[in-house]
Amino acid sequence: MPLIFRLASAIGSPVRLGGITPDRLRDMSLVEIARLEVLQGNVSVALGDLFRVSGDGADGRLTFEGDLAGVHEIGRGMTGGEIVVRGSAGRHVGGGMTGGAIHIHGDAGDWLGCEMKGGLIHVRGSAGDHTGAAYAGSRRGMTEGTILIEGSVGSHLGASMRRGLVAVGGDCRDVAGLEMIAGSILVFGACGRAPGAGMRRGTIGVFGMSPVPLLPTFRAAGRFRPLFLRLIRRDLERLGFPPRDELSGEELVLYHGDLVGLGKGEVWCREDGGTP
Amino acid sequence: MSSDFIKILGGTVHDPANGIDGEVRDLWLAGGKVVAAPTDPSVQAVRVIDARGLVVMPGGVDMHCHIVGSKVNTARIMCPERSREAAPVARTATTRSGTMGSVPSSFATGYRYAGLGYTTAFDAAIAPLAARHAHLELADTPCVDRGFYTLVGNNHYVMRSIQKGEPEKLKSFIAWLLGAAGAYATKLVNPGGVELWKQGRDGNARDLDTTVDGFGVTPGQIIGSVARAVDELRLPHPVHVHCNNLGLPGNWTTTLETMKRLDGHRGHLTHIQFHSYAGGDGDEDTFGSKVAPLAEYVNAHPNLTVDVGQVVFGRTMSMTADGPVGHYLSRLQGSKWYSSDIEQEAGCGIVPIEYKNTSAVHAWQWAIGLEWYLMVDDPWRVTMSTDHPNGGSFLAYPQIIRLLMDRTFRQNVFQALPAPVREKSALKDLDREYTLNEIAIITRAGPARMLGLKDKGHLGVGADADITIYAPASDAETMFQMPRHVIKAGRLLVEDGEIREPLMGKTLHVAPDYDREVEADIQAWFEDSYSIRWRNYPVDLKAQTEAEVVA
Ligand SMILES: [Zn+2]
Numbered sequence: 001m002p003l004i005f006r007l008a009s010a011i012g013s014p015v016r017l018g019g020i021t022p023d024r025l026r027d028m029s030l031v032e033i034a035r036l037e038v039l040q041g042n043v044s045v046a047l048g049d050l051f052r053v054s055g056d057g058a059d060g061r062l063t064f065e066g067d068l069a070g071v072h073e074i075g076r077g078m079t080g081g082e083i084v085v086r087g088s089a090g091r092h093v094g095g096g097m098t099g100g101a102i103h104i105h106g107d108a109g110d111w112l113g114c115e116m117k118g119g120l121i122h123v124r125g126s127a128g129d130h131t132g133a134a135y136a137g138s139r140r141g142m143t144e145g146t147i148l149i150e151g152s153v154g155s156h157l158g159a160s161m162r163r164g165l166v167a168v169g170g171d172c173r174d175v176a177g178l179e180m181i182a183g184s185i186l187v188f189g190a191c192g193r194a195p196g197a198g199m200r201r202g203t204i205g206v207f208g209m210s211p212v213p214l215l216p217t218f219r220a221a222g223r224f225r226p227l228f229l230r231l232i233r234r235d236l237e238r239l240g241f242p243p244r245d246e247l248s249g250e251e252l253v254l255y256h257g258d259l260v261g262l263g264k265g266e267v268w269c270r271e272d273g274g275t276p
Numbered sequence: 277m278s279s280d281f282i283k284i285l286g287g288t289v290h291d292p293a294n295g296i297d298g299e300v301r302d303l304w305l306a307g308g309k310v311v312a313a314p315t316d317p318s319v320q321a322v323r324v325i326d327a328r329g330l331v332v333m334p335g336g337v338d339m340h341c342h343i344v345g346s347k348v349n350t351a352r353i354m355c356p357e358r359s360r361e362a363a364p365v366a367r368t369a370t371t372r373s374g375t376m377g378s379v380p381s382s383f384a385t386g387y388r389y390a391g392l393g394y395t396t397a398f399d400a401a402i403a404p405l406a407a408r409h410a411h412l413e414l415a416d417t418p419c420v421d422r423g424f425y426t427l428v429g430n431n432h433y434v435m436r437s438i439q440k441g442e443p444e445k446l447k448s449f450i451a452w453l454l455g456a457a458g459a460y461a462t463k464l465v466n467p468g469g470v471e472l473w474k475q476g477r478d479g480n481a482r483d484l485d486t487t488v489d490g491f492g493v494t495p496g497q498i499i500g501s502v503a504r505a506v507d508e509l510r511l512p513h514p515v516h517v518h519c520n521n522l523g524l525p526g527n528w529t530t531t532l533e534t535m536k537r538l539d540g541h542r543g544h545l546t547h548i549q550f551h552s553y554a555g556g557d558g559d560e561d562t563f564g565s566k567v568a569p570l571a572e573y574v575n576a577h578p579n580l581t582v583d584v585g586q587v588v589f590g591r592t593m594s595m596t597a598d599g600p601v602g603h604y605l606s607r608l609q610g611s612k613w614y615s616s617d618i619e620q621e622a623g624c625g626i627v628p629i630e631y632k633n634t635s636a637v638h639a640w641q642w643a644i645g646l647e648w649y650l651m652v653d654d655p656w657r658v659t660m661s662t663d664h665p666n667g668g669s670f671l672a673y674p675q676i677i678r679l680l681m682d683r684t685f686r687q688n689v690f691q692a693l694p695a696p697v698r699e700k701s702a703l704k705d706l707d708r709e710y711t712l713n714e715i716a717i718i719t720r721a722g723p724a725r726m727l728g729l730k731d732k733g734h735l736g737v738g739a740d741a742d743i744t745i746y747a748p749a750s751d752a753e754t755m756f757q758m759p760r761h762v763i764k765a766g767r768l769l770v771e772d773g774e775i776r777e778p779l780m781g782k783t784l785h786v787a788p789d790y791d792r793e794v795e796a797d798i799q800a801w802f803e804d805s806y807s808i809r810w811r812n813y814p815v816d817l818k819a820q821t822e823a824e825v826v827a
Binding site for chain 1: 354355356357358360
């Protein structure tokens with residue numbers, strides 16, 4: 001049985017849950033947990049004043065229930081275990097996490113999985129801007145791990161990411177993979193302007209539109225049947241992401257770029273591809 | 277004068293300016309000053325601070341740091357990750373919250389200086405155009421008396437007056453500029469070289485005889501002319517010189533030549549560590565120390581003083597008016613870079629960097645800094661600095677003090693450095709250890725004297741009651757890390773590491789007299805060149821902050 005946090009009533013000021021992680025709560029009693037302090041706006045409040053806490057966290061599982069769109073930093077810095085959100089979550093979910101899994105049965109806000117270093121985030125709804133990206137000033141976005149989003153995401157998806165996999169069932173907005181260093185981004189819907197702008201290495205696949213609005217600093221490199229996408233498909237299905245036929249090994253157009261950077265990135269598009 | 281006396285009872289006093297080296301005595305304070313003990317034995321102090329068994333020194337004076345103004349704020353904006361990753365400074369009942377990292381926020385800067393027992397700090401590089409911003413930010417930097425030096429080494433009017441052979445006009449201009457900016461002293465940064473850099477890619481002054489295009493003057497002429505003007509104006513602090521060729525292998529010859537071109541005039545050579553390198557272009561193996569010949573020259577020439585600019589291993593922020601240095605460092609480190617061109621006045625380069633003890637070059641820089649402290653014979657001529665935040669944070673001062681006072685500790689750090697440094701640095705044979713009195717000189721008495729601050733850096737009658745009281749500890753770093761009491765202007769600022777009363781200090785500046793007839797010429801040039809109007813340029817200090825004219 002997981003530890004269950006049920007939002008007591010609609011919250012006013014935003015709440016920051018950074019540090020409320022499965023590994024930390026594992027050995028605490030319900031009373032101790034209810035006394036833990038978190039920030040709401042600029043004041044400290046007890047967790048027990050915000051949530052009705054029940055269940056048992058000994059097996060490292062936490063469940064949040066209610067509309068948590070104003071609750072931020074869920075699972076931030078977690079190292080293991082599992083968090084399930086039954087509803088929507090706020091910003092900074094799973095920021096800097098190193099392990100474990102977060103499942104959101106709703107939408108997530110901006111900065112989902114920013115600078116994550118391992119683990120899995122699976123959002124059944126949509127997510128905001130800067131998913132898997134770097135925080136301002138940092139050299140690297142996510143460096144390991146997997147982010148699955150069945151809906152759509154905002155801009156700056158995977159910006160400066162270093163390693164790991166992000167899959168988006170719907171659309172993404174501008175500059176997906178901005179200045180990415182390595183790693184993989186798959187978008188099954190359409191994308192906004194300039195995917196892969198400034199990318200050094202790494203792989204971006206855009207399967208839901210044609211042509212893809214690439215920058216002129218990407219160069220067509222030919223048509224291939226990329227078998228590695230089948231391996232990724234197997235991984236995605238194992239993790240519970242809805243099956244995608246786009247990864248079955250059909251012929252795709254490959255572009256290299258961004259030539260204003262290192263130029264070793266790959267963008268894969270459907271037949272009759274982008275507009276270099 | 278207020279007769280509310282405070283008495284500091286029975287401390288071991290180190291007041292080298294008055295020849296007091298560890299004597300147990302009482303100090304009496306009143307009206308923000310050190311006063312003579314009342315002759316009437318019935319007079320009681322309203323407060324007695326028991327300093328028995330403790331060490332009493334004047335408050336620390338940091339004569340070269342970068343804590344305010346446009347470059348400091350650009351660095352904060354440019355590197356939010358540094359602030360984010362450092363533990364925040366929490367708000368208390370008496371103090372504001374803030375951020376740390378390589379460039380702490382304004383209030384946190386003041387609190388941390390006070391926490392270290394420093395009560396005076398000078399920002400070393402403010403372009404006159406940025407003076408208004410700098411003053412406003414100084415007014416938000418609590419706990420310390422403060423001021424800044426203003427950049428003149430690449431100023432178009434300065435170069436033009438030298439070119440035309442008009443030393444009187446130069447002198448008047450410098451005096452006018454110091455007053456208009458509310459500055460404390462003049463600063464040269466890569467004189468002439470920054471102007472060349474602003475004129476074109478890879479432009480710079482390679483030596484002191486490079487001609488600055490468009491002005492027909494050389495760095496050597498700028499150095500000599502400004503040093504002379506500053507002396508003739510009898511400014512309290514000599515020209516503050518950041519030499520040409522900072523950081524480059526083989527730059528020691530430029531530094532030695534700079535000392536000579538001062539031509540007997542007073543001169544302060546800043547962050548001298550960055551200017552004392554052997555070696556030639558592109559050959560890392562020849563990189564090394566040339567402290568010995570430079571220190572010998574300094575030892576023999578009493579017109580010269582230096583501060584060190586010690587490098588501390590770890591992440592720091594290079595921020596300098598030396599624009600080409602910013603470019604050089606960003607290419608060397610592959611890091612982000614900011615550059616700016618400040619109209620007729622100056623340049624600026626900012627680069628986040630990291631000094632690693634595994635890098636032979638960085639290890640050399642660390643060793644060269646310590647060689648300077650240990651090879652200048654007279655501690656009154658060398659001042660502690662990290663060029664905060666360039667070589668390291670001012671928060672590293674206690675660690676540097678331990679390196680100077682404890683040769684075993686020093687050798688332990690030294691022995692972990694890469695082999696070339698271990699084998700070749702003079703540090704392996706330098707077993708000098710600083711005494712407490714010598715530390716008091718290089719951290720407060722000396723810099724106060726170099727700055728011409730008559731009321732600071734000592735504890736004689738009439739001195740500002742800026743006093744730091746330390747508890748002796750097993751090592752000097754621990755002792756200097758957290759003073760027991762810090763007193764500022766006679767009020768208790770810090771007690772056991774906690775800010776008691778975050779009082780605001782005052783801004784120290786000069787307002788030298790000059791030939792008013794030159795103003796028309798300056799105005800004509802100004803209106804022709806600047807992006808702002810003449811009448812909006814001078815800073816009205818009285819409207820902004822508590823200020824005191826020193827000379
Ligand atoms: Zn400096």
